[in-house]
Amino acid sequence: MMFSHEGFLRSLAQNLTGLEKLHLSHIDISSSIPDTLANLSHLKSLALLDCHLSGKLPFSLSNLRHLFYLGLPRNNISDQIPPSFGNLSQLTTLVLALNQLSGPIPPSFGNLTQLTELSLGSNNFNSSIPPSLFNLVNLRLLNLMDNNWSGTIEFxxxxxxxxxTDLRLSGNKPEVLMGSTSMNNATIVVPKFERLVLRGCNISEFPDFLRSQDSLLVLDLSGNGLHGRVPKWMWNMSTQTLKYLIIPHNFLSGFDRPPSTIPWVNLEFLELASNSLVGxxxxxxxxxxxxxSVGLSDNKLSGVLPQCLGNTNNDLQYLFLGNNNLSGKVSPQICNLTKLSYLDLSSNKLSGMLPQCLGPGLEYLNLANNTFHGILPKRxxxxxxxxxxxxxxxxxxQGQLPRSLVNCASLEFLVLSNNQFDDVFPLWLGPLQKLKILAMRHNGFYGVIGQPKKNRHFPELRILDLSYNNFRGKFPAEYIFSGNAIRGITSEQGSYDSYDHYLQCSISITNKGIEIYYPKIQDDLVVIHLSNNKFEGNIPQFIGKLKGLRLLNISNNSFxxxxxLSFGDLTVLESLDLSHNQxxxxxxxxxxxxSFLEKFNVSHNNLTGRIPGGTQLSTFDVTSFEGNPRLCGDPLPKKCENPEGINLPPSTTNPKGSGIEVDWKFALAGLGSGLVVGVVLADVVITRWDEWFIEIVDMLIRLVKRMRRFRNE
Structure with missing residues (x-):
């Protein structure tokens, strides 16, 4: 929903002064909070969620003395919280999370003694937590996560x-000092937590006070310095209530005296990824x-997959076991997990044939970096x-791709690289409306990529990697990239190697001379990689229209x-490799x-003339240009020389699109020594015979005759 003017809230405050409740969410107001909201003197509840609000919190809001609920989350409100907010003595809920607020929390917040919920997470607060907050004895929820608190936090x-019951401190820089929280001290009465999020708090040991917790629903200790084994007393904690146990990104090696069954009878989410679990x-x-959900990726686990996985876990939807040392085969019993949607077995030592029952129900399938053989499942x-x-x-x-893949209408990422597939290009995937990545490098794919009888255009394709195969003939760029997806991208420069989560698709691409691993694919990463095939003919002019193109590699072909000239319009291009062609x-x-070009290679072609000067191309060394005998200028040792006394026009391309380019410097280079016209014509680059070329030949003949006559005189 979009309001046409920024004065919406202002006019509302002027006309509805008796309003007691104002709740708006997910609308684009795009303005600051007007002072006139203070006119709503009877207002008891104000919630403006995700309304694109900006600017400062107005001091005038502190005049709403009847307000018991104030929620302004998911906006762009900045600057400091006015100290006068401490005058809102009736507040029971204050939610300012997910904004751009900074500075300290006003000490006056200690006056808000009725508060039961205080949510300030995901802002830019950069001071210490004021002691006055610990006077808010009615608090049930306190969210201070993801800020820049200074100093230490004494737990x-x-x-x-x-x-x-709900404490969230994660994502802060200072160390959380657990101190003397032993339950052996009878003077300490620990709250009965239901949600405890202490992510990234520099905690090195499991907090001892957890022993007494019997009501936890969520325990998140991820990203700390926990090491050694999970203590045996943890198995007795909140056995009837715990649903989410989240301890990834630590240094845990295993479990101390694990029971035969998990004691948490209602556990739904177990996350232990990125530790040092062995065995x-x-x-x-x-x-x-x-x-x-079970997450055990990025550990040192070995052995085979438990045969019992498909026996009783009928509710299992997410199974992440990637990047371990698991071996053996995948049993067909895994297909008994009828609700399984996400399966990651990548980067292990698994072998054998894939169960042909795999497929139905899955949304995410990652089996990369193993030694599976045979054919893909056809179900x-x-x-x-x-x-x-x-x-x-x-x-x-091996073998062909299952044609039933065309039925996967939601397919976005298809990564087949580094296998032994033997098939033609899958034109039949063209109708897939969401396909963004098609990576087929290092296989045995072959043949001419034609155009199907029906109009199928890969409308969303962003990454195409066909390198190291046996494709031949012309590359039909205009057909494959005829959709508007790439041409319409307006890209921002940024890094592509940030780690998010293993639900993201990843891919390896040879870029800038080395193989780059992209663990997360962003929508504006656009790549065409055709190297080491047998493509021929002209480079498609259409490629110059793909404005979002970042990497183009057509090396080691026969283009x-x-x-x-349209390549000059690829303004975000970072890597261009045209080497080893004709x-x-x-x-x-x-x-x-x-200006963004970091890798450039046109070596080993038949290019002629002077290497263009300018800021960008002058940064590349001789290896980017070598292997072109008639190319001259820096950084090559061969210098460019013009015949003395002759003014040479620039290289000329037929404006009518004949594809003929005449290099005048080389065409006239032999005139001074009286070379015949046939030698002169040898340096004219011809791509199509037509009337325009005949006119050029006639002009050259007349010019040669005049110069010879001049010399004889």
Whole structure:
């Protein structure tokens, strides 16, 4: 919903002065909070969620003395909280999370003694937590996570808040000092927590006070310095209530005296990824029928997959076991997990053939970096294919691609690289409306990529990697990239190697001379990689229209003709590799204006003329240009020389699009020594015979005759 003017709140405050409740969410007001809201003197509840509000919190809001609920989350409100907010003595709920607030929390907040919920998370507060907050004895929820608090946080102070059930401190820089929180001290009464989030708080040991917790629903200790084994007393904590146990990104090696079954009878989410867990996966994970997600990726687990996985875990939806040392085969019993949606077995030592029952119900399938062989499962049927991501790269899979993949209407990422597939280009995937990545490098794909009888255009394709195959003929760029997805992208420069979560698709691409691993694919990363095939003919002019293109590699093919002048329009291009082809003509001057170009290689072609000057191309060394005998200028040792006394026009391309480019400097280079016209014509780059070329020949003949006559005189 969009309001047409910024004065919406102002006019509302002027006309509805008796209003007691104002709740707006997910609308685009795009203005600051007007002072006139103070006119709503009877207002008891004000909530403006995700309304694109900006500017400061107005002091006038502190005049709303009847207000008991104030919620302004998910906006862009900045600057400091006015100290006068401490006058809102009737407030029971104050939610300012997910804004840009900074500075200290006003000490006057200690006056808000009726508060039961205070949420200030995900802002830019940069001072210490004021002691006055620990006077808010009625607090049930306190969210201070993801800020820039300074100093240390003494955890025992939170224990004074006896009604506190939800405490969130994660993502802060200072160390949380657990101090003397031992339950052996009878003077300490610890609150009965239901949600405890202490992520990234520099905690090195499991807090001892957890022993007494019997009501926890959520325990998040991720990103700390926990090491060694999970203590045995943890198994007795909140056995009837715990649903989420989240301890990834620590240094845990295992479990101290694990029981035969997990004692948390209602556990739904178990996350232990990115630790140092060793040994086999204990079978106790199989015996909790309530588990919906198990995350054990990025550890040092070994052995085979537990055979019991498919026996009792019928509610399991997410299974992440990637980047371990698991071996053996994948049992068909895994298909008994009928609710399984996300399966990650990547980067292990698994082998054998894939169970042909895999497919129905899955949305995310990552089997990369193993030694699976055989064919892909064919059970991707119309009725049940929900797959959005398939990555089977770096295995030994063979044969043809299952044509039933065309039924996966939600498919966005298809990564088949580094296998032994033997098939033609999958034109039949063209109708998939969401396909963004098609990576097929290092396989045995072959043949000419034609155009199908029906109009199928890969409308959302952003990354195409066909390198190291046996494709031949012309590359039909205009067909494959005819959609508006790439042409319409307006890209911001940014990093592509940030780690988010393993639900993201990842891919390896040879970029800037080395193989780059992209663990997270952003929408504005656009790549065409065709190297080491047998493509021929001219480089498609259409590629110059793909405004979002970041990487273009067509090296080690048989492309001929000139470098398209339209490449100068690829303003966000970072890597251009045209090496080891049969390209001719000059390097277009326009390429020197590509300010983001970091990798450039046109070596080993038949290019002629002077290397364009300019800021960008002058930064590349001789290896980017070598192997072109008639190319001259820096950084090559060969210098460019013009015949003395002759004014040479620039290289000329037929304006009518004939594709003919004449290099005048080389065409006239032999005139002074009386070379015949046939030698002169040898330096004219010809891509098509037509009337325009005949006119050029006639002009050259007349020029040669005049110069010879001049010399004889």
């Amino acid at each position: 025992h102070k939170f224990l004074k808040l006896q009604n506190l 086999e996966i204990p079978p106790l994970f199989c015996n909790v029928s309530t588990l919906s 991707f049927t119309t009725a049940s294919c929900d797959l959005s991501m398939i990555d089977v790269s770096h295995n030994k899979l 001929t003709g000139c470098i398209p 390209l001719s003509g000059e390097i277009p001057q326009q390429l020197s204006q590509l």
